Amino acid sequence: MTPRPFSAYERMIAWRYLRARRREGGVSVMSVISLVGVSLAVFALIATLAVRSGFRTEFVDTIIGANAHVTLRATPVYDEYGLVRDTIQDYERLADVAARVPGVVRAAPMINGQVMATANGRNSGVEIYGETLEDLKTIPLVSTPETAQGDLARYGEGIAIGSGIARELRLGVGDVLRLISPDGVKGPFGTTPRIVDYEVVYIFQVGRYDIDRTRIYMPFEEAQSFFNREGMADGIEIMVEEPEAVNASVPALVAAAGPEVYAFTWRDQWQSFLRALEMEDNIMFIILSILVMVASLNIVSGLIMLVKNKGRDVGILRTMGLSEGAVLRVFFMCGASIGLAGTLIGVVLGSLFAIYIDPIFNAVNWILGGGAWDPSVRYLSRLPAELRWEDVAKAVALSLGLSFGVTYFPARRAARLNPVEALRYE
Structure with missing residues (x-):
């Protein structure tokens, strides 16, 4: 009977490879670097999206709270x-x-x-x-x-x-x-x-x-x-x-x-601000998506090194009857687990930053000696942040999608490794 995918022994092999020291043929240091990179990238993405959402909400709330929503004027x-x-x-x-x-x-x-x-x-x-x-x-x-x-x-x-x-x-x-x-x-x-x-x-x-x-x-x-x-x-x-x-x-x-009258709305009056916020939203998301991609590429580097170091083990496992699909899943879990763990850590850090942004910014302002926020330039009296779950979902989907996507290729390379070639010089 063929074992089901992602069975217990496949998870056990993946876990052993992840925590193996370098002298044992592992790349634990590279795994830690990849983990930190993904965490920081997701943290930066969520924090930026939260601040961006806070800016828009603060702008809109002050606009509609202190101005007419519609103004009727005589032609x-x-x-x-x-x-x-x-x-x-x-x-x-x-x-x-x-x-x-x-x-x-x-x-x-x-x-x-x-x-x-x-x-x-x-x-x-x-x-x-x-x-x-x-x-x-x-x-x-x-x-x-x-x-x-x-x-x-x-x-x-x-x-x-x-x-x-x-x-x-x-x-x-x-x-x-x-x-x-x-x-x-x-x-x-x-x-x-x-x-x-x-x-x-x-x-x-x-x-x-x-x-x-x-x-x-x-x-x-x-x-x-x-x-x-x-x-x-x-x-x-x-x-x-x-x-x-x-x-x-x-x-x-x-x-x-x-x-004899015409109407214009707050959207007409503040159209330039709304367009600027929308443009900032799109640009920031694209830039930080590149940051997440770069962090995900660290997983590829570590996984390629892992495949190279574990070539002999792969050859032995293949001669013992392990299928190409099982080898692919083992190495895929190695890379995907780093991306998953890094994403979760980044989500927690980013959410905490958005929730406690006021005391964090007050501490930064105190360290810098004050004056870090000028309302005459930014038009708002404080730094706003709004944690929206749709933004968190976008960050998680982007991070996991990139992490899982880039992990597939070195895992596929490991699965296609010829056991004869892997054991020839052993």
Whole structure:
């Protein structure tokens, strides 16, 4: 009766070959090197994929948590004076119509404009958003930010500013910030800049440097006056239940709002960031796949040496009746076991790194003396990581596929070894 494949005696021979010392014809040192190489490669792949997933999740969460998912704006038209008008007159009706569209959870009119901010002898360009207090409370990362100072309930008495503006202009709660708009009071001699002082009543940090560094919220009616928008709004901000599937909500919103408005989504606004993240994802996976392949080739080197050293043993086993298939399986198990063990170790190390990335990075930052993470460059206040099981599965499949694939060829060479040639000079 023919023994079944991968039987106990085949596993026993493979195990003896793996743990044999070099003077016994084994390559245990090479096996250890191969094991470490595969482990580190899988660890690097999982850690990188986790950080990449964390980056995307953090970017998307801060984008959809501090910005409208869909914005409705008026289609630009020329008035009787030849000037372009793109403001919304009946914004209350339009917001009410948009709020009744299925899937919409928030619809609020807003004023938007860019001005110069100055305080303590410093100047900075900022972006103003005019919102009512009730609407501002429905913006998740502003009403419940990473950190906050002041009282949002006093919003009607002043303005809310990002933490980056506060640091840049050296402001705290209760300080006065001067805003300067070139589109001010219109008089017989032209337009004079509008200069108004506001008390800072609330400082928020959403976690994205470009938002914290430029954004100011102003009461809606005050923003209408400041930007000469009495009775008008610049747009309708809309949030939906499923931000990732926001494009599915756009046709219904446009149909309900009418042809005089157009819509653009957060995906349209942040398209360059999303493409950059997708490109980074693909490039990193390809580069680290090459690293895993190189580590797997160490298994081939060790297995070729093992086949050469064990040529006499193979000849004896073949003369005793061991089939070519059995020899192939013996050497295949030698290489595959290294790949399997290295993959498991790499998965454990990579998963632990992703789970405990904050204390690990804090230790690295302390060793380097601080400053290893600059939010002004990376736009995020911390290094994110998200361990996704689909990423782990991709890393495991890649590592095992390469390890098993490259192991087959030296194992096949061992199986085809002629026992007469192997024993000729013994």
